[in-house]
Amino acid sequence: MARGRSRPQITPDLLLRAYSMGLFPMADSVDDPELFWVEPDIRGVIPLDGLHVPRSLARTIRRNTFDIRFNTDFEGVINACAQPVPGRPSTWINGTIRELYGSLHRLGHAHSVEAWTGDRLVGGLYGVSLRQAFFGESMFSRETDASKVCLVYLVDRLNSRGFKLLDTQFTTEHLKTLGAIDVPRDDYYRLLESALDGPDVRFD
Numbered sequence: 001m002a003r004g005r006s007r008p009q010i011t012p013d014l015l016l017r018a019y020s021m022g023l024f025p026m027a028d029s030v031d032d033p034e035l036f037w038v039e040p041d042i043r044g045v046i047p048l049d050g051l052h053v054p055r056s057l058a059r060t061i062r063r064n065t066f067d068i069r070f071n072t073d074f075e076g077v078i079n080a081c082a083q084p085v086p087g088r089p090s091t092w093i094n095g096t097i098r099e100l101y102g103s104l105h106r107l108g109h110a111h112s113v114e115a116w117t118g119d120r121l122v123g124g125l126y127g128v129s130l131r132q133a134f135f136g137e138s139m140f141s142r143e144t145d146a147s148k149v150c151l152v153y154l155v156d157r158l159n160s161r162g163f164k165l166l167d168t169q170f171t172t173e174h175l176k177t178l179g180a181i182d183v184p185r186d187d188y189y190r191l192l193e194s195a196l197d198g199p200d201v202r203f204d
Helices: 012-020 055-062 074-082 095-106 146-161 185-197
Strands: 002-005 024-026 036-039 042-045 067-070 110-117 120-130 133-141 165-169 181-184
Touching: 012 024, 012 095, 012 120, 024 095, 042 185, 055 146, 067 146, 074 095, 074 110, 074 120, 074 133, 095 110, 095 120, 110 146, 120 146, 133 146, 133 185, 146 165, 165 185, 181 185
Parallel strands: 133 165
Antiparallel strands: 002 036, 024 036, 042 165, 042 181, 067 110, 110 120, 120 133
């Protein structure tokens, strides 16, 4: 995995150009103000025609366990993703990341999918849209299956809007159970080029 410390100030425009070249930023910890660029040798993607929905998850969706909303509390989602959880005492989402992606959200390029129970935000995910590509950044869950349900709704929206690529950056065993696969860098670049070559599509 290639990485390099950023020196010039990262702007929303520079961030979008980095995504178009297969790069994304991370921080070493939530307390580290600096960012570095990441270009994985192996990239995680979820084929938009290959999402796997286990039966238990399908039942949760049919029961309308959560009220799913889009872009109503982007700040709440990214802040929740940055919080420590059991087994993960710190994250890479620092203040610089939150500020940058908040700017992208206001520009219409960063989006959240949210699971609500009443007035409580109990799960969600956020990511970046660019032409026909969506770059998933992080997800969180405070109730069982909340983030998974958000992912199902995300894939449904991407398919309905004409997106071609759902990039998860890396795969985890959790994501693999839902259909995520690993692709070599060169294959990923071909997928990215195809998604960026077509017309711009709207997420919302």
